[in-house]
Amino acid sequence: MMKKLLLACIAVLILSCSTQDDTVYSYQTLLPIIAVDVPDEFLIGEAYTITLFYIKPTNCHSFSDIYYSKDQNERTVSIISAVYTNANCNEINAETEATFNFKATSAGVYKFMFWNGKDENNEDIYLSYDIPVLE
Numbered sequence: 001m002m003k004k005l006l007l008a009c010i011a012v013l014i015l016s017c018s019t020q021d022d023t024v025y026s027y028q029t030l031l032p033i034i035a036v037d038v039p040d041e042f043l044i045g046e047a048y049t050i051t052l053f054y055i056k057p058t059n060c061h062s063f064s065d066i067y068y069s070k071d072q073n074e075r076t077v078s079i080i081s082a083v084y085t086n087a088n089c090n091e092i093n094a095e096t097e098a099t100f101n102f103k104a105t106s107a108g109v110y111k112f113m114f115w116n117g118k119d120e121n122n123e124d125i126y127l128s129y130d131i132p133v134l135e
Contacts, residue, residue, distance in 0.1 A: 024084050024086055024087070026082050026083055026084045026085065027082075027083055027085070028064055028080055028081065028082055028083070029061075029080075029081055029083055030067070030078050030079065030080060030081070030115060031054045031055065031056070031057075031061070031078075031079040031080075031081045032054060032055070032079075032115060032116050032117035033052050033053065033054050033077070033078065033079060033114040033115060033116055033127060034053050034054055034055060034095075034116070035053040035127075036050065036051065036052055036053065036112075036114050036127060036129070037050065037051040037053075038050050038051075038112065038129055038131065039131065040131070041131060041132050041133070041134055042102075042104040042110065042131055042132070042133045042134070043104070043133070043134050043135075044104050044105065044106070044107060044133055044134070044135055045103065045104070045105075046103065046104070047101050047102070047103045048101065048102050048103070049099050049100075049101055049102075050077075050099065050100055050101075050102055050112075051097050051098075051099045052066070052077065052079060052097060052098045052099070052100075052114065053095060053096070053097050054079045054095075054096055054097075054098070055093055055094070055095060055096070056081070056092060056093070056094045056095075056096045057091060057092070057093055058083075058089045058090060058091055058092060059087075059089060059090050059092050060083055060084045060085065060087050060089035061081045061082070061083055062081065062082045062083075062084070063079070063081060063082075063096070063098060064080040064081055064082040065080040066078070066079060066080065066098060066100050067079070067080050067115075068100065073106065073108055073109065073110045073111060074110075074111045074113065075102075075110065075111070075112045075113065076113045076115070076126075077100075077112065077113070077114050077115065078114070078115035079098060079115075104133040106133065107133050107135055108132075108133055109130050109131065109132050109133065110130075110131050110133060111128065111129070111130050111131075112128070112129045112130075112131065113126040113127075113128050114126055114127040114128075114129075
């Protein structure tokens, strides 16, 4: 799952390269989610806003999108950031947030896996939440 996302990011990087000096060079990267605000439970059919907190490392990083993958009742979520490389970049490490809406459509438990980066073995790590759905 994450390999497909990483391959897509690499493809965007390759396709976004240009030899013109006046073009803003950019690529996309994933930013780790450091915390989430998610309900303890869901009601079927109700909409919920889920807030993701992440660190924007430089002023050259800009929110691009939320990666959202679903496999039955499992959801994998990450922040996609565009990075502009020909700008004057300064380290800012600003805590930033993004939100998305979620609506449970079936009973049971939804497992949310929020990408939290890589460990020392370069393995993906996640903030994992099992959230029951009440009828």
